[in-house]
Amino acid sequence: MQPTITAYEYSTITQQVNHLVSVNRSVNDRQVRAAILAQTLDCITPLLPSAAPATEAFLTGLQVDWLTRADAAQLLETLVPMVVPFPQLTAKQLAKLFRKVKKLKQPTWADLKRYELTYLGWNDGGNQKKYLVAPYHDQLIGIQGELSPKTVKGVCAICQTIGNVALFMATTKASGLGTYTKKGNYICRDSNQCNRQLTDPQALTDFLTVVQPKRH
Missing domain, CATH: 1.20.1280.250 (Monooxygenase)
Incomplete structure (x- = not known):
């Protein structure tokens, strides 16, 4: 079935x-x-x-x-x-979602249980970056941001659960010409654990609305 x-x-x-x-x-x-x-x-x-x-x-x-x-x-x-699994994207498909990233660290698909994933998230510890691929208005979007090396105990903005979170900040375009601002929130450092705790996708949508690049 x-x-x-x-x-x-x-x-x-x-x-x-x-x-x-x-x-x-x-x-x-x-x-x-x-x-x-x-x-x-x-x-x-x-x-x-x-x-x-x-x-x-x-x-x-x-x-x-x-x-x-x-x-x-x-x-x-x-x-x-x-369970509908998260789609396994090719390196080319991921690169298309992160056009501005020259050397995109790829997620390790073999380690992922895709049936547990509402969104895909992975860390690049060397560059203190985190990458997210998530459904937003019926399409997959890619979000990159800086992930603080400091982990604290707090509520994740995505799964709404208390756990080990870190500050994620993405650069978004403001209303002024050539003006940019950083927006973000505390989210689970471990995205796989976050997915296992996520039961309401609305919080994920709200988070993406804040951090996604604005088009003008």
């Missing part, structure tokens, strides 16, 4: 299932566990393809008295073929 689950929906499902596992490990009251299970099913069922055998098997697998972390991981793995 055609993949229909987005990466951020998969993140939502994963977080819900992991929470269910944590409840099973820490709560002895069966009624409480049953209530959390019902909440979990209410949250994730609308995100899954209806009437699909894999969906039915997944939901049935969750409805056990004691869900272990290993069982949960196996169940989540069965959903991967139903």
Whole structure:
């Protein structure tokens, strides 16, 4: 069947299932566990393809008295073929998105789980740069910026989760002729971890609206 689950929906499902596992490990009251299970099913069922055998098997697998972390991981793995993966771009396609970058460091595609990616982000530590490729108004755009070497604990502007963040600053064109300004925010240093925590793409869109180069 055609993949229909987005990466951020998969993140939502994963977080819900992991929470269910944590409840099973820490709560002895069966009624409480049953209530959390019902909440979990209410949250994730609308995100899954209806009437699909894999969906039915997944939901049935969750409805056990004691869900272990290993069982949960196996169940989540069965959903991967139903997730729309982030496109694997060629070096030429990436270069087109970053026309002004002469020596673009390429992401290591073999290390990426593309079904977890709502956006693509990678660091060039040598130049203190970070590159982002993300969907924006139905097309992929490329954003480059300076990434502070200092990591702090804070809320990421993209995934809205507390974690290890660094200041990302991109140069954007201001309204005046030949005038430029730097705009940015604190985001996760590890973009892969950020993607696993991202459940609402609106925050990503809002961030891109701020940092993308303006055309006049």
